[in-house]
Amino acid sequence: MTKHKKTTSNQFIRRDVLRIGGGVALSAPFVGRAWAETVEINMLAWYGHGEPDMVGAFEEANNVKFVPKYYAGGDNMLALIAQSPPGTYDIILSDGEFVQQLNAAGYIEELSADDYPFDDMLHEDFTKFPGHWDGDKLYSMILRGGHLGVSYNTTAMSAEEASSYEGFWKPELKGKVGHFDWHLPNLGMMSLKNGNGASLWDLTDDQWSAVQETTLSLREQIGGYFDYGGTFNGLKNGEMQAMCGIGDWITGVLERDGAPVASIIPKEGGIQFTESYCIGKDSEKADLVKSFIQYMMSPEGQVKSAQMLAYPGFCVTKGGRALLQEVDAKEAERSHQIDGMPNEPIALINEGRIHYRDIPQQQTLEDWNDFWSEYKNA
Amino acid sequence: MMSSKMLNIVLALYVALIFTFIFAPILFSLVFSLNSQRFPTIPLGDISTEWYAKILTDPDVWEAVRNSIIVSTSSAVLATTLGFCTAYTDFRYNFRFKGLYLALILLPPTIPLIIMALAMLAWLSRLGLSGQLWSIILAHSVLTAPFAMAIIRLRLHQMNPDLEAAAWNLGGSEWQTMRHVILPFCAPAIVSALCLTAAVSFDEFAVAWFVSGLNKTVPVVILEIVQGNIDPQVNAIGTFVFLTSMTLVIIAQVILFRRQTKSYS
Amino acid sequence: MRTKKTIDLYALTWRVPIILWQLLFFVGPVLFMVAISFFVVKNYRMTEAFEVVNWQKMLSRGYFWDSYWYTLFIASLSASIAMLIAFPAAWALAFRASDRLRSWAVFLLIIPFFTSYLVRTFSWYVILAESGVLNAILGFVGLGPFTMLNTHFGTIVGYLTLTLPLAVILQTVTMANIDKNLIEAARNLGCKPLATIWRVVLPLSKTGMIIAALFCFILAFGDFVAPFYLGGSQEPTLPILILDTTKSGQQWPRAAVVAIMMMLTLFTIAFTAIALAYRKPKGSK
Numbered sequence: 001m002t003k004h005k006k007t008t009s010n011q012f013i014r015r016d017v018l019r020i021g022g023g024v025a026l027s028a029p030f031v032g033r034a035w036a037e038t039v040e041i042n043m044l045a046w047y048g049h050g051e052p053d054m055v056g057a058f059e060e061a062n063n064v065k066f067v068p069k070y071y072a073g074g075d076n077m078l079a080l081i082a083q084s085p086p087g088t089y090d091i092i093l094s095d096g097e098f099v100q101q102l103n104a105a106g107y108i109e110e111l112s113a114d115d116y117p118f119d120d121m122l123h124e125d126f127t128k129f130p131g132h133w134d135g136d137k138l139y140s141m142i143l144r145g146g147h148l149g150v151s152y153n154t155t156a157m158s159a160e161e162a163s164s165y166e167g168f169w170k171p172e173l174k175g176k177v178g179h180f181d182w183h184l185p186n187l188g189m190m191s192l193k194n195g196n197g198a199s200l201w202d203l204t205d206d207q208w209s210a211v212q213e214t215t216l217s218l219r220e221q222i223g224g225y226f227d228y229g230g231t232f233n234g235l236k237n238g239e240m241q242a243m244c245g246i247g248d249w250i251t252g253v254l255e256r257d258g259a260p261v262a263s264i265i266p267k268e269g270g271i272q273f274t275e276s277y278c279i280g281k282d283s284e285k286a287d288l289v290k291s292f293i294q295y296m297m298s299p300e301g302q303v304k305s306a307q308m309l310a311y312p313g314f315c316v317t318k319g320g321r322a323l324l325q326e327v328d329a330k331e332a333e334r335s336h337q338i339d340g341m342p343n344e345p346i347a348l349i350n351e352g353r354i355h356y357r358d359i360p361q362q363q364t365l366e367d368w369n370d371f372w373s374e375y376k377n378a
Numbered sequence: 379m380m381s382s383k384m385l386n387i388v389l390a391l392y393v394a395l396i397f398t399f400i401f402a403p404i405l406f407s408l409v410f411s412l413n414s415q416r417f418p419t420i421p422l423g424d425i426s427t428e429w430y431a432k433i434l435t436d437p438d439v440w441e442a443v444r445n446s447i448i449v450s451t452s453s454a455v456l457a458t459t460l461g462f463c464t465a466y467t468d469f470r471y472n473f474r475f476k477g478l479y480l481a482l483i484l485l486p487p488t489i490p491l492i493i494m495a496l497a498m499l500a501w502l503s504r505l506g507l508s509g510q511l512w513s514i515i516l517a518h519s520v521l522t523a524p525f526a527m528a529i530i531r532l533r534l535h536q537m538n539p540d541l542e543a544a545a546w547n548l549g550g551s552e553w554q555t556m557r558h559v560i561l562p563f564c565a566p567a568i569v570s571a572l573c574l575t576a577a578v579s580f581d582e583f584a585v586a587w588f589v590s591g592l593n594k595t596v597p598v599v600i601l602e603i604v605q606g607n608i609d610p611q612v613n614a615i616g617t618f619v620f621l622t623s624m625t626l627v628i629i630a631q632v633i634l635f636r637r638q639t640k641s642y643s
Numbered sequence: 644m645r646t647k648k649t650i651d652l653y654a655l656t657w658r659v660p661i662i663l664w665q666l667l668f669f670v671g672p673v674l675f676m677v678a679i680s681f682f683v684v685k686n687y688r689m690t691e692a693f694e695v696v697n698w699q700k701m702l703s704r705g706y707f708w709d710s711y712w713y714t715l716f717i718a719s720l721s722a723s724i725a726m727l728i729a730f731p732a733a734w735a736l737a738f739r740a741s742d743r744l745r746s747w748a749v750f751l752l753i754i755p756f757f758t759s760y761l762v763r764t765f766s767w768y769v770i771l772a773e774s775g776v777l778n779a780i781l782g783f784v785g786l787g788p789f790t791m792l793n794t795h796f797g798t799i800v801g802y803l804t805l806t807l808p809l810a811v812i813l814q815t816v817t818m819a820n821i822d823k824n825l826i827e828a829a830r831n832l833g834c835k836p837l838a839t840i841w842r843v844v845l846p847l848s849k850t851g852m853i854i855a856a857l858f859c860f861i862l863a864f865g866d867f868v869a870p871f872y873l874g875g876s877q878e879p880t881l882p883i884l885i886l887d888t889t890k891s892g893q894q895w896p897r898a899a900v901v902a903i904m905m906m907l908t909l910f911t912i913a914f915t916a917i918a919l920a921y922r923k924p925k926g927s928k
Contacts, residue, residue, distance in 0.1 A: 047602075048606070052436075067592055069591070070602060070606055175790070223793050223875060223877075224793035224876060226875065228605055229604050233768065237772045237774050237775070239772060239792055239793065373704075373887060377709040377713075389734075389739055392732055400752070400807060403762075403764075403770070403804060404758050406766040407763065410769065463658070464661050467657045482666075488861055488909065489673075489865075490864060490865020490882065492886070493676075494672070496676065496898055496899065497673050500672070504675065517668070519664075520669045552653045578756075580757075581757055581758075581759055583760075584867075613762060613765070620757065623758070624754065
């Protein structure tokens with residue numbers, strides 16, 4: 001804990017001096033022109049990907065500046081792109097399952113597979129991750145992933161109770177269970193609870209009705225629906241003692257700060273979110289973006305991604321994992337990224353306990369979102 | 379029934395209570411901004427200026443400050459101009475559909491900001507003006523013009539209506555009268571209006587968030603932090619916004635008060 | 644001698660610009676939003692059309708009406724609470740405080756408008772939390788801990804943060820402007836203090852009170868911050884619904900439907916209120 005903090009404050013001191021100078025410069029318009037030579041890269045991403053801890057080193061080395069626009073949820077991302085003039089974003093961080101929609105709407109460029117380290121992947125699935133490819137054409141480079149399951153306060157629930165989604169219905173938790181306010185992961189979890197297993201996204205009408213029923217039965221337990229910040233706060237200050245729809249990506253940050261929270265992949269199975277980078281269509285900075293993606297795929301970049309301050313994700317390359325174990329053994333251990341550890345992400349995938357997140361197959365996203373609104377009002 | 383003195387004490391306490399409720403979040407925000415904990419709880423942590431250091435060294439925040447200043451000054455100028463025109467028209471003229479005319483400029487505050495935000499976003503996207511600072515400036519000028527109009531109209535109300543006619547009788551044209559009589563008289567109200575509309579624009583987040591795209595103002599940055607990696611940076615920024623807005627409001631009040639007492643002499 | 648033409652030019656310079664400006668940037672957007680409600684979304688892109696499908700879908704949804712009635716209810720409730728809480732304070736400031744004290748009080752009350760509403764909401768979040776300041780204090784006295792966040796209570800606290808200063812200011816100014824002689828007269832005629840309030844002060848400040856209540860209602864009705872952050876979306880209000888529909892799938896047409904329903908409701912309430920405010924009571928001059 002102290003070790004991690006020290007590194008950050010050292011970086012801050014160095015960067016402080018640079019940034020104070022840069023900050024003053026930016027605030028004076030005429031002096032700001034001196035910075036105009038810095039290339040700006042517009043990024044559309046989940047929160048935190050454009051922050052100094054992720055992009056700072058690359059920015060300094062290449063004289064670029066990332067201008068981030070943050071979203072929460074794939075539908076939100078699509079809405080944001082659609083409402084901006086074409087060519088607004090140079091780089092887009094997308095959830096794996098939304099890449100095809102980006103492609104269909106013509107928002108992203110094709111990538112060349114040779115540019116990226118597909119030979120260094122930790123799992124075979126990552127080399128040809130569904131959704132990133134259209135036939136033999138690559139459109140999106142997988143960056144990191146995370147597992148979603150039951151997130152809970154360790155003082156309110158035991159690990160055994162949490163090892164099934166049934167735990168959310170524990171009577172003592174009434175009014176203390178929260179939802180991350182996005183339908184997709186939540187309804188996916190309800191689908192898994194119903195035992196749909198690998199076909200959790202491919203629901204027949206009957207199965208869909210069953211999922212809705214299960215969800216509605218949870219309503220009494222629910223204390224609130226939260227966005228990103230609210231989820232953190234709710235778990236941290238104990239308002240919520242269990243959270244549905246999230247995983248280590250939230251509890252990991254709190255754990256790092258010492259809070260008594262944890263996430264477990266329950267026996268019914270967990271969901272994997274996968275984030276990947278795309279290059280915006282007709283971006284003038286495509287080359288710069290490509291070199292940034294390559295940097296993030298290098299061991300150094302992968303470690304940055306695993307250590308991301310906003311929320312952690314696991315490395316997808318062997319080189320990345322090896323370097324992480326070297327420079328930040330504590331984090332590697334905390335996130336189970338050591339071969340042979342229980343709950344090691346790759347092993348979980350191999351055991352079939354993890355299902356990649358996807359969009360619903362037989363219903364539309366709109367149907368699911370509609371039901372989500374209904375559920376909130378129930 | 380209580381004695382008058384006791385009643386006064388009770389009322390004073392009640393008023394104090396109300397003020398406590400209103401100011402508690404502001405004071406706490408100040409306290410949290412100097413607190414070391416990322417997620418503030420009781421008991422408080424140590425005193426720390428790290429959040430201020432964080433925002434002062436974040437170029438995104440400076441960029442947002444720059445944007446906010448541009449937006450609020452531009453929209454203040456626009457709104458005050460519009461407000462003056464309407465106030466003067468209302469003061470001087472009576473015409474058919476005057477009610478409708480006044481409604482046109484006074485309606486925006488009655489529509490919830492989030493609806494205006496959505497409408498502006500769609501409309502400006504259609505016109506191709508979305509995502510720029512101009513979009514926010516246009517939207518804010520519409521939203522704050524009523525305040526400017528109200529202030530200037532109040533000031534005009536204090537003016538002797540014969541003053542204008544007197545100036546004409548002395549040979550001045552309407553334009554000259556405007557320049558040498560009316561505008562100087564309204565000057566304090568105009569400055570007040572400028573300050574007030576700038577302050578309102580500086581703090582507005584709903585419309586700015588919807589319409590701004592990548593060009594963020596300070597309130598949008600606050601909203602993003604609250605929605606995202608929430609930490610007391612928000613409180614630190616809040617303190618700055620507060621100080622800036624208060625300065626503007628104080629200037630507005632002082633000028634208006636000073637001139638008011640002056641005009642009575 | 645001035646010809647009519649010159650006067651017109653002068654007058655028009657002041658009159659016309661706003662008309663154009665407001666038409667372009669106020670009326671335009673609002674009308675366009677009405678138009679949008681008839682557009683159709685295909686593949687996350689809005690296409691121009693004239694279909695009533697959005698209206699059908701939205702208005703047939705149970706959750707829309709649940710949200711509608713809830714929003715109406717909670718906004719009215721918080722406006723009422725704000726007005727009630729503000730009244731004793733405003734009365735004190737109007738009738739018991741010196742002019743100078745009153746000016747200072749009103750000036751102080753303007754301050755909250757210029758602190759970020761978001762930051763104040765976040766502060767309340769921390770104060771009202773289970774392990775927050777308020778529960779800590781109550782804990783000393785042996786009470787609680789109470790769950791205040793993610794409840795209707797939290798939402799109302801949020802709305803009050805937004806509306807209470809305005810309520811106090813408007814009420815104070817309204818009552819301070821009442822002719823003191825009238826109150827003296829009533830007192831001299833033997834009217835007891837409470838009765839004076841009921842039969843003299845309130846009727847005379849009717850207009851101001853109704854306007855104040857109206858604004859409190861409008862502000863609460865349209866706010867999404869309080870019910871979302873302090874109320875935990877329990878239950879979601881119409882503004883939250885607008886956000887939800889905008890965020891997902893580019894459903895601006897649906898959001899427009901919700902927005903229009905909100906506006907119609909507000910216009911109706913506003914017109915009724917203003918009509919009531921300015922109506923002369925029977926039998927008065």
